[in-house]
Amino acid sequence: MLSKPCHAACRASIWIAVLCSACGSDGDGAGPPTNPSSDAGTEASPDAPSDVALDQVGEAAPEAGPDAPLGPVELTVFHTSDEHGWLQPLVSSGIVYGGAANFFAQIKGDGFDPATDLLVSSGDNWTGPAITTLFQGKPMVDAFNYMGYAATAIGNHEFDFGVAVLSQRASESNYAYLGANLYDKGTDDRVAFARPYKIVRVQGIDVGLIGLTTPSTATATNPKLVADIDFENITETLESVVPEVRAAGAEVVLVLAHQDAYWMNQVAAELTVPVDGIFTGHDHGSLHEVVHGIPVVGSGWGLQGYSVTRFVYDPATEQTSFLDTRFEPVAYAESGSNPVTPDPGLLDLVDGWQAQLDTELGEEIGYTETGITMGWQEGNWVTDAWLWAFPDADVALQNFGGLRQPISPGVIKLEDVFGVMPFDNAIYELELTGAQLQEDLAIGTESCTMGGCYIAVGGITFSGTGSSVSVTLQGGAPLDLQATYRVLVNDYMYETGPYPLKAQDPTPIDLGVNFREPVVDWTRQLNTSPSDPLEAHIDSTPRNQ
Ligand SMILES: [Zn+2]
Numbered sequence: 001m002l003s004k005p006c007h008a009a010c011r012a013s014i015w016i017a018v019l020c021s022a023c024g025s026d027g028d029g030a031g032p033p034t035n036p037s038s039d040a041g042t043e044a045s046p047d048a049p050s051d052v053a054l055d056q057v058g059e060a061a062p063e064a065g066p067d068a069p070l071g072p073v074e075l076t077v078f079h080t081s082d083e084h085g086w087l088q089p090l091v092s093s094g095i096v097y098g099g100a101a102n103f104f105a106q107i108k109g110d111g112f113d114p115a116t117d118l119l120v121s122s123g124d125n126w127t128g129p130a131i132t133t134l135f136q137g138k139p140m141v142d143a144f145n146y147m148g149y150a151a152t153a154i155g156n157h158e159f160d161f162g163v164a165v166l167s168q169r170a171s172e173s174n175y176a177y178l179g180a181n182l183y184d185k186g187t188d189d190r191v192a193f194a195r196p197y198k199i200v201r202v203q204g205i206d207v208g209l210i211g212l213t214t215p216s217t218a219t220a221t222n223p224k225l226v227a228d229i230d231f232e233n234i235t236e237t238l239e240s241v242v243p244e245v246r247a248a249g250a251e252v253v254l255v256l257a258h259q260d261a262y263w264m265n266q267v268a269a270e271l272t273v274p275v276d277g278i279f280t281g282h283d284h285g286s287l288h289e290v291v292h293g294i295p296v297v298g299s300g301w302g303l304q305g306y307s308v309t310r311f312v313y314d315p316a317t318e319q320t321s322f323l324d325t326r327f328e329p330v331a332y333a334e335s336g337s338n339p340v341t342p343d344p345g346l347l348d349l350v351d352g353w354q355a356q357l358d359t360e361l362g363e364e365i366g367y368t369e370t371g372i373t374m375g376w377q378e379g380n381w382v383t384d385a386w387l388w389a390f391p392d393a394d395v396a397l398q399n400f401g402g403l404r405q406p407i408s409p410g411v412i413k414l415e416d417v418f419g420v421m422p423f424d425n426a427i428y429e430l431e432l433t434g435a436q437l438q439e440d441l442a443i444g445t446e447s448c449t450m451g452g453c454y455i456a457v458g459g460i461t462f463s464g465t466g467s468s469v470s471v472t473l474q475g476g477a478p479l480d481l482q483a484t485y486r487v488l489v490n491d492y493m494y495e496t497g498p499y500p501l502k503a504q505d506p507t508p509i510d511l512g513v514n515f516r517e518p519v520v521d522w523t524r525q526l527n528t529s530p531s532d533p534l535e536a537h538i539d540s541t542p543r544n545q
Contacts, residue, residue, distance in 0.1 A: 066204040072314040073203050074323070075252060078112050079309065081122035081281030082155070082301035085132025085140055087350045090302065091408075097331045098304035100143050100350055101342035106330050107306060109340060114148040116203050122281030122299070123155025123213070123258035128404065130418035131350070131357050136161040137169050139353040145174045146346055150200050153211035153256040154179040155281060159225050160423065167193040178211020178256060181237040183230040191229060197245045205313050208250025210241055210275075212257040214282050222425075223495050234259060235267050242273035252276050252313055252320045261285050261298045268294045276311060276320040286327045295322045305329045361415035365524040369533040372407035377540040378420065379403060379456025382519055384539065386427060386488045387458045389518035390511065393429060394473075395437065396458035396488040397444070397499075398515070403456070412534065414520060421516040425490040428508040434471075434481040436504045441469045443498055445544065453544055458488075461543040490515045 080103075089099030096102075112119065125144065126137035137158075144152070154177050158166050170177040170193060180196035183189060190196060197210040214220075215231040238255065245253055253275045257264050260283035268278055268291035277295050284301035299307040310323035332339055372378050382403065383396035405419050432440070437460075444455030445465040453465075460479070462471045471479040494501045494508060501508075528534045 066201065069204040069313075069315055071316075072312050073205055075202060075205060075207065075311045075313055075320075076111070076117045077254065077277065077279070077307075077309045077311070078107050078117060078119045079121070079279045079297060079299045079307045080119075080303060080305075081258070081279070081299050082124040082284050083121065083126075083140060083303050084124055084157070084301060085126045085128035085137070086302040086304070087131055087139055087143060087353065088129065090304070091334060092406075094334045095331050096334050096338070098302050099330070099342065100147075100303055101344075101346040102338065102340055103303040103306070103330045104147050104343040104346050105340040106328070108343070110308065110328065118200070118202055118207065118254075119147060119149050120209060120254070120256055120279065121149060121152035122256045122279050123153035123211070124157040124281060124301075125152060125155065127157040127160045127422050128302075128419070130361055130415035130422070131353050133422040134357060134361060134415070134418060135353065136165050138172065139350075141169050141172050142349055142353075143346065145172075146349060149175040151176040151178050151198050151209045151211065151256060153258040153281065154182070154194055154213045155258040156214055156217035156221050158213075159217065159221050162225050163191075163193055163228070170194070176209070176211075178209060179213045180210050180241045181212050181215070181232040181234060183232060185228045185230050187230075196241055197248075197250075199245070199248060199250050205315075206249050206251050208245035208248070208253040210238070210245060210253065210255050212237065212255065212259060214259045219496060221496075222423075222492050224491075234263070235270055238267065238271060238275065239273055242271075242275055246274075251315075251318065252311065255279065256281075258282050261287060261289070261296055264296050265289055265291050268292055268296050277309060277322065279307075279309075288325050288327070290322065293322065295325055297325050299327065300329070304331060357415055361413060361418055363414045364411050365414055365417070365520060366412040366526060366528040366534050367530055368407055368409055368412055368528070368535055369530065370535050371409040372534065372538070374403060374406050375400070376456070376542040376544075377535070377538060378406065380458065380539045380541075380543065381523075381534075382421070382515075383456050383458025383488075385519040385522040386515075388522045389513075390427075390429065390488060392486060393488045394459050394485040397440065397493065398456045398458075398490060399444075399454060399493055400456055401454070402490065402492065402515075412523065412528075417516050417520050417523070421519065423490075423492065423515070425492050425515040427511045427513055427515050427518075428489055428491050428494050429511055430487045430489060430494070430501060430505040430508050431484050432487045432501075432504055434479045434483050434485065437485060437487060438469065438471055438479060438481065440499045440501070440504075441471055442467050443500075445469050457543050461545065463545055 086098050087100045090097045125140045126132045132139050176198040177194055179194035182191045182194050197208055199206050199208050212234050218231045255275050255278040258281045261280040264278050264280045280298045285298040286300040288297040297307050297309055307327050309325035312321045382398050386396040403420055407416050441462055445453050459474050460471050462469050464470050526537050
């Protein structure tokens with residue numbers, strides 16, 4: 001069993017958590033899409049791997065599958081991460097990114113053969129556009145099943161709907177949800193809903209896949225959802241699990257880590273047990289490095305790209321060699337033609353879920369001529385909607401990281417607001433003094449010089465950053481440090497920080513509405529149209545001047 005002290009790497013994880021919780025309802029590398037960044041069916045894929053044994057998890061090597069090879073075998077791994085529910089393509093600035101049917105067609109054209117290759121993920125399969133979020137991740141499980149994924153790490157977003165839903169999703173999958181560093185709180189027992197590793201037989205080779213979850217999940221996810229789980233140190237977990245997987249028969253050991261490449265490079269550098277490859281996630285990056293002979297490979301996000309990594313296993317020497325790796329984007333110019341023919345089965349699957357979504361969230365609630373951009377325009381829309389819905393409140397604060405995508409020009413549907421604000425966050429009302437509010441703004445504006453501020457505000461504006469921030473009330477009066485203000489925040493900010501809201505007001509009022517409801521209600525009653533679009537009603541001015 002693992003011991004669970006908090007050493008340097010653990011403290012490092014806490015540091016990441018502080019960064020992450022400041023920037024998002026999660027802190028992933030969510031950003032603009034251009035950042036290089038019947039029934040819908042659970043039918044088995046016609047392409048499901050025929051000789052990849054799928055169900056031997058955390059146990060001895062599979063008995064099924066092809067016989068052991070006589071000579072060296074080339075093993076090709078197709079990897080994605082942080083798919084975030086992007087089943088449909090994302091169109092931005094004239095580029096069509098991703099789309100599950102395009103992605104799958106492209107990897108097949110790029111040589112992916114489910115009978116001989118591995119397709120794996122480093123987690124955060126869901127939470128994103130409404131097509132996946134409304135159905136709590138189920139459409140992604142269907143798509144992964146169809147494409148023949150062998151395993152995924154459990155990402156922090158896999159907890160967004162609670163452990164019960166995650167367990168349900170795992171039970172619906174033909175692949176494994178892996179989290180070797182997840183333990184029942186305060187015990188040496190691994191959680192019941194995840195398996196630490198899985199051994200699959202590919203071309204006669206037993207490949208061990210180990211999954212890891214970023215320890216920052218403990219604080220970057222709403223703590224209500226993960227209170228019963230310990231997220232253990234990644235290096236210590238590998239030191240313990242790799243020998244376990246080798247002893248269980250794995251000839252090749254690959255790590256699926258829902259953790260940034262920056263940290264996994266360090267893990268690779270300090271590991272004393274042999275792993276053959278590390279596939280990263282959470283940071284949405286697509287670079288790779290070879291550290292102490294171990295390839296550490298990132299594969300982008302949103303099914304907008306993937307990596308192809310090749311190894312050679314020699315049964316005579318029982319050695320695995322890294323051959324090469326490459327990252328391939330899935331994108332084309334909107335003005336051009338799609339370079340691939342979208343996979344028809346996957347297209348049907350996605351269309352089925354889209355039809356169901358349109359039934360539930362297809363209601364048209366407004367119109368925008370220009371689209372609503374991420375940043376202050378979107379933030380002001382949200383915070384002003386809260387203050388419209390709760391006129392007795394003075395101030396509204398919303399972390400920018402919890403607003404996940406822009407609104408495209410044209411008709412605005414319920415599902416669009418759902419995509420912007422996909423989380424099950426409630427609105428809390430707090431009583432804060434002006435001094436406390438100033439303290440929160442100092443924290444929320446600390447990184448304004450790094451390309452934006454962490455925090456959207458309503459009812460106030462501010463100038464300056466950090467400890468020199470100056471707050472002004474709507475109408476121009478200065479903030480009264482002695483006075484008490486009613487402040488609206490989402491419960492994620494309250495529970496997670498980095499703001500000391502819990503200490504400032506230990507008895508918040510839960511207003512009992514999801515944080516997107518006022519946005520929907522306000523937008524709906526504005527009755528916007530092509531001649532009177534939503535942007536005419538939104539204050540688009542930055543509130544940090
Ligand atoms: Zn993540």
